Amino acid sequence: MLQNERVYVVDTITGQKMAELAVTDFSYKRVINGMGPGSATVRRGDSRNHGLNVRFYTKPLRYMLVYEANFKPVYAGIITRRKYVKATGELALELKDVWWILGKRMAVEHGTNAAAETILTWSGLSLGTIIKKLIQEAVWPARPWYALPIVFPADVSGVHSRKYYGYNFATIADAISDLMATSGGPNVDFVPSWSGEFLRLTLRTGSLGGNVWEYNLDAPDPGIYDVAATEDAESITTNAYSLGEGSEKNMLVRSHPDLSGSLPAIEKTESHKDISVATQLDALAQERIRTQAVPTEQFEASIRKDGEPGPNGEQVIGLPTVDQLRLGDTILTLNDTDEFLPTGATSHQIIEFSGSMGDPMVTLQFQPTGA
Template sequence: MTWARAKNEGRSGNASFKLGDPAVAEAATYWNLFPLQRALVLEWDDVVVYAGIIDDVDYDFDSKTLDLVHKDLWSVWPFRYALAVHGAGAQSTKLVYNNLTLATLAKRAVFEGQNSLPSSQYQLPIVYPADATGTHDETWYGYHFKKVSDILDEIIKTEGGPDIDFAPRWAADGSLEWVMRTGDLSGATWEWDLSQLRPEVKGAKLKISADDMVTRVIGTGEGSEKKVLTASAEATDSTIIGRERVTSFQGEASLTRLQARTRADLEATRVSVQQPGFSVRADGVVPVSALQLGGTVWWHVQDDPYIPFGWKDEELIEFSGDLSNRVKLSLQRKGSF
């Protein structure tokens, strides 16, 4: 079995069952592993680390092998819409929100995507954060048929937008539920000394990418030809070769929001992305059950010919693994060390 969790986007994995083993066949039945009805849950020390909804099943009769694909909760949102009416007549309705934070708008999008009947199909066990007042207004017109996944992506990529994580856990009654975390996900802090903790830490790598790096973004919104709405943002203090990108924010009718989304697009790509990563023991000094997306990882390097000496703090943007005793951490920093 493979699995992964990441902030702000979904992940998936694979699992294989050898049904020639009677003990396996007893649990891995046709009904127990039916797509979109069951989830595979990985736990450590009674703490849920990952939960993946079964999506595809491939059974080989001759070898009695069952292979399946499972996907985390993010996989649901492309198939949910923020609508006041989920059905005929939706095009004549709208959802209006005023004076909220972007994080609360993200929560409302998920809530409206679940606000349909039958509840047994639509209302997933999600623990929502509290509402918070802010400066953002939003109207979702029914005739736009906005997917929840698209709304979340837009909010995350808006200037000052929140990070989002759906953290699986066991509910008080022993059932599976997800906690929707929004906003600043930092808080937890862990540290590893790459020079001292071998074999605790293995496979350390550093990737630096400038593929998407630009110094100017021109954002386009609603309209066409000479009437298309536009905004721009520039990194005038950058020292790299000038590069620009035109980003389409299709259907964006508000110039204020278009400017905010354009600035956020530039901010995300105005500097190179450095992604360190290494694997640690699942039962090591920091067990996998303690990891939280968005937390801060301090890691130390000494006497390396390439990576600068000293402690570095990075954000944990993804962690992944299989059924072994190792977990891969993917970190991210914007800019140089």
């Protein structure tokens, strides 16, 4: 069961919990490998905010809002914009999670006046650990106002190496995207949690496997609703060109065609101007073909955010409340009657979930894993 839903103001730099904020609406979206937006509305004169300087504690960038359910953070978003309308007495807040600020930090050595001349270099590590190192460079330089409340895992050794030349001024988010898009690249998530009175965002990299939630689509009440399946060929690629450092005839280029010949040829290019190593470009092209040589198949469905209470109000075993969901969790569906859905037992990975305080449902987006 869902015991409570609350919103808290926290300091963006330190993660310190500052105050509880009463809102009339709060919506959020958690997204694997990318930025999740959110929004909140505060009404002027709300008695629940009596004594709280709402205007101060909703300053853009300085503060984040955290949506909590069952005393656990579900979503944390930096306030990036606010708009007050006097006629309605409503203050609208736009939120973006920590991915947004990583898109505003550069993959350079900080604390120097010659950032363009710096080189960040790592070797003998996993791709996930190189992602960790990039983020640490972005949040742990000497200047404290670069800090963010991120918790890092231990280093993992591997066979990968990377160099980031300052003169490219690649953003941290773009550098991470290249690593995720590499053959064998990891998924990435920042999991919110409380540590006393402080918000912590724990970096997770890898397959992000976690809980398994099973739904029998043939059951009278399957616990999962409004199931929809989409296949989209818009991003399909049968020959990927990765464009690296250099220009004109001196540009480093690697391509990787799909040789099966089962579909009409679709060619696409991707620019990676900060990459000067041919094998790294080739790995990006290979991964593009591996993931996009066929139409993307994606499912959408809704579940109850209170975990589908049983007849006596108890939580039904095996059905999650919203605070138990994790990006990367497995959705196992069973179907033997609907010819337009995969038959038998099919494994999927949650790539997105979203909801709002006023809605009893949570919307899931998930993709087949092939398991």
